[in-house]
Amino acid sequence: MGGETFGERLRRLRGDMSLREAARRANVGKSYIADLENGRRRPSRTIAAALDKALRAGGELVAVMPTSPALLRPDSGRAEEINDVLSRMRRRNRSVDPVIIDHLRDELDDVMLRYEQLDHSCLVPSLLRQRLWTDTLIDECSNPRGRERLFGIASGTSGMLGYLAVGRGQFPLARAYCAEAFQLGDFAQDANLQAWARGLQSFCEYYARNYSEALRLAVDGLGYASAGPQSVRLTINCVARALGKLGDVEGVHRAVDEAYELMSHNAAPMGLPSSISFDCYGLTQVASNAATAYVSLGMPQKVQQYVRLALPTISESNSPWSRSLVMIDHAVSLVSSKEADPGHISDLALDALNISAGRPIVSIQQRAMELMCKATQRWGDSSRFSDIRHAVTSREVQR
Incomplete structure (x- = not known):
């Protein structure tokens, strides 16, 4: 082992670990590790140390790294190799073509727009493929704006998968997807997306019959929504319906009134938009969800009042x-x-x-x-x- 090159020792230490996993742990590209192993690149001390830590090699890689010209850092007098600087520049410069990101977003938007008409069983495979591909692109992208956009797309895709899992009654899987959607919305630094994800989590708990938890998640989501488009959905679909199941008559009245008031401050769409859209609920959706809340309270006149408002548009929908x-x-x-x-x-x-x-x-x-x-x-x-x-x-x- 004493005569090993840096690349040979790196390959031996990596063992059965995949290039992708080693690259993820060392925060470098997998093609970079492949080039090191094949002798096409010279490692920097920083990269060697990162790989030592990632592979738990105890400094073996730093010990066998080849010498290279050095650049002195005047602030500390410590030698920093030119490759260190160039490697940092390369890592920061890794990006994903905006055309690809636009395509992924268009695909997600198209599924959301046509969700009400599509066969749900056909959606899952394509959404899973998109979710995995988006993760790969996130790993490859260092550009902050590009990563935020990719995190947003990943959040929407995970949320869709969670919503579909609720429809199939797979509540543990739905919880995992919806929690991931919220986390990714945080990484995307998008409060509206986080509010949307909280709505999905509340929706999941409602149909899992955990009404108090559904209410808690909805109220938390309203903090992210402020008075924006998701506030309408959270108030009528989540708060009002959960309060209906909990028997809170005054709470339902208040939530229904608030939903209509919030809708007046947002660009409420006409007709019957997607129930899982990032945008505001429409009049028909507010009315139909109000009816459901009053069903739980056993108030038939209120139910019929809102059914009459919702039914004409819903009957004409697909x-x-x-x-x-x-x-x-x-x-x-x-x-x-x-x-x-x-x-x-x-x-x-x-x-x-x-x-x-x-x-x-x-x-x-x-x-x-x-x-x-x-x-x-x-x-x-x-x-x-x-x-x-x-x-x-x-x-x-x-x-």
């Missing part, structure tokens, strides 16, 4: 899930009315389930089962409501 959900909320509200017709309610619920048949998600299953419970409490078991139970249980959530 989102099968939104149409199913608002129809089920309407059916639940009718159960509490004095002149409720169980046959009509059953037909309405079955129509709602048929709209999204073949593409079931947890939110639809949970609300349909809540309808079943309320109907059974009022009228007892019947063949009509058994049909609803069969329709729900026979359609497994896509995983």
